[in-house]
Amino acid sequence: xxxxxxxxxxxxxxxxxxxxxxxxxxxxxxxxxxxxxxxxxxxxxxxxxxxxxxxxxxxxxxxxxxxxxxxxxxxxxxxxxxxxxxxxxxxxxxxxxxxxxxxxxxxxxxxxxxxxxxxxxxxxxxxxxxxxxxxxxxxxxxxxxxxxxxxxxxxxxxxxxxxxxxxxxxxxxxxxxxxxxxxxxxxxxxxxxxxxxxxxxxxxxxxxxxxxxxxxxxxxxxxxxxxxxxxxxxxxxxxxxxxxxxxx
Amino acid sequence: xxxxxxxxxxxxxxxxxxxxxxxxxxxxxxxxxxxxxxxxxxxxxxxxxxxxxxxxxxxxxxxxxxxxxxxxxxxxxxxxxxxxxxxxxxxxxxxxxxxxxxxxxxxxxxxxxxxxxxxxxxxxxxxxxxxxxxxxxxxxxxxxxxxxxxxxxxxxxxxxxxxxxxxxxxxxxxxxxxxxxxxxxxxxxxxxxxxxxxxxxxxxxxxxxxxxxxxxxxxxxxxxxxxxxxxxxxxxxxxxxxxxxxxx
Numbered sequence: 001x002x003x004x005x006x007x008x009x010x011x012x013x014x015x016x017x018x019x020x021x022x023x024x025x026x027x028x029x030x031x032x033x034x035x036x037x038x039x040x041x042x043x044x045x046x047x048x049x050x051x052x053x054x055x056x057x058x059x060x061x062x063x064x065x066x067x068x069x070x071x072x073x074x075x076x077x078x079x080x081x082x083x084x085x086x087x088x089x090x091x092x093x094x095x096x097x098x099x100x101x102x103x104x105x106x107x108x109x110x111x112x113x114x115x116x117x118x119x120x121x122x123x124x125x126x127x128x129x130x131x132x133x134x135x136x137x138x139x140x141x142x143x144x145x146x147x148x149x150x151x152x153x154x155x156x157x158x159x160x161x162x163x164x165x166x167x168x169x170x171x172x173x174x175x176x177x178x179x180x181x182x183x184x185x186x187x188x189x190x191x192x193x194x195x196x197x198x199x200x201x202x203x204x205x206x207x208x209x210x211x212x213x214x215x216x217x218x219x220x221x222x223x224x225x226x227x228x229x230x231x232x233x234x235x236x237x238x239x240x241x242x243x244x245x246x247x248x
Numbered sequence: 249x250x251x252x253x254x255x256x257x258x259x260x261x262x263x264x265x266x267x268x269x270x271x272x273x274x275x276x277x278x279x280x281x282x283x284x285x286x287x288x289x290x291x292x293x294x295x296x297x298x299x300x301x302x303x304x305x306x307x308x309x310x311x312x313x314x315x316x317x318x319x320x321x322x323x324x325x326x327x328x329x330x331x332x333x334x335x336x337x338x339x340x341x342x343x344x345x346x347x348x349x350x351x352x353x354x355x356x357x358x359x360x361x362x363x364x365x366x367x368x369x370x371x372x373x374x375x376x377x378x379x380x381x382x383x384x385x386x387x388x389x390x391x392x393x394x395x396x397x398x399x400x401x402x403x404x405x406x407x408x409x410x411x412x413x414x415x416x417x418x419x420x421x422x423x424x425x426x427x428x429x430x431x432x433x434x435x436x437x438x439x440x441x442x443x444x445x446x447x448x449x450x451x452x453x454x455x456x457x458x459x460x461x462x463x464x465x466x467x468x469x470x471x472x473x474x475x476x477x478x479x480x481x482x483x484x485x486x487x488x489x490x491x492x493x494x495x496x
Binding site for chain 2 (some may be wrong): 151205
């Protein structure tokens with residue numbers, strides 16, 4: 001089986017997240033959604049609503065990963081500066097996108113396109129629209145960067161709309177062993193198994209009274225094999241320590 | 249009044265967040281907690297459990313902000329690599345911290361300190377312990393970097409323990425006007441007000457049927473003044489459009 005690794009990053013333009021006023025909901029949605037098509041979310045940055053900060057994050061990440069998504073700052077008010085910042089990041093002109101303008105005109109009615117509404121049609125010249133059914137504000141794509149709205153409901157619709165355009169990679173599958181033993185009891189065997197199967201990412205996550213051993217990988221046979229080996233090791237340590245095995 | 253700006257960043261070491269398996273809970277807690285002592289959270293990065301990624305993020309942020317917090321990767325298993333990575337980031341030795349070792353010995357009982365448990369005592373040589381009452385695993389501080397556990401409950405206890413050590417700045421206060429008008433109706437007046445009071449950060453956040461105009465600042469008189477002016481402007485636009493005014 002040929003493995004194909006596709007990676008992505010997310011930039012959350014997020015004064016309201018950083019001030020603690022709002023809890024982000026887009027990170028987890030994107031992580032799960034990308035996972036479903038075999039794209040690995042590798043990095044997330046939350047930056048203030050500042051031109052310099054947005055440009056720096058987007059330019060650092062778009063060179064490093066296959067796709068970059070941004071969330072927030074595409075509305076009609078003065079604090080919505082994402083589109084202008086993205087134009088600068090690409091050294092592109094920032095001007096009215098005629099298609100976006102038509103959508104806004106149809107939505108608000110001809111003659112009702114005030115300055116603030118028209119602002120939502122301003123984009124980099126190379127922008128390709130990403131529409132949404134809820135309102136007339138469009139997101140856009142420029143090269144490998146997808147500029148989406150911050151409102152979770154609209155972020156989701158826009159992401160679903162772009163999903164078919166994304167080139168998916170080999171899906172990472174996950175298996176999880178939930179045990180009663182604490183981490184320090186299984187750590188040595190777990191580390192040995194990780195060494196034996198370096199192609200599987202093995203992580204351990206403790207909670208109140210249980211520990212979750214998580215196995216992730218794109219080679220499903222080895223994934224299955226490594227999990228089964230760990231289950232055997234665990235049962236040898238303590239026969240009733242395995243509470244559950246979850247496979248995604 | 250003398251204004252003092254203190255800034256912070258957070259690095260979430262987060263394979264489990266990036267894969268979508270877990271939703272982060274530490275960002276919002278830290279944002280709120282720092283806000284209470286007048287420290288502004290300015291940037292967050294979520295990186296994979298990779299040495300290079302942790303080093304790069306921590307080194308970029310610790311030069312840029314007054315404080316850096318990290319979340320996750322300080323346990324006994326092989327995937328817990330934060331402490332070792334931080335030692336490398338500071339070009340410091342990575343060795344047993346005797347104080348941390350004593351805490352672990354007292355917790356597990358003498359003679360029960362296996363390799364995995366002892367691993368939790370390994371830290372940069374310049375580390376200053378951050379203890380927690382729940383388990384024997386310590387976090388630590390090195391220069392302006394605070395290395396905390398990822399489990400929300402322990403992250404919180406460790407943060408509360410360090411809070412008194414942080415130098416707070418002028419607290420940012422927030423006021424919020426909730427209105428029935430859509431953003432594009434108030435955008436122009438709102439932008440004009442922002443221009444008039446550049447020391448106040450004004451943001452607009454739409455939801456289903458309402459819009460929240462958020463004012464944040466450290467000059468409380470100007471904050472109050474700008475909010476009151478906006479309320480007047482709004483009432484002139486439509487007398488019953490203001491649903492609520494929230495002051496923090």
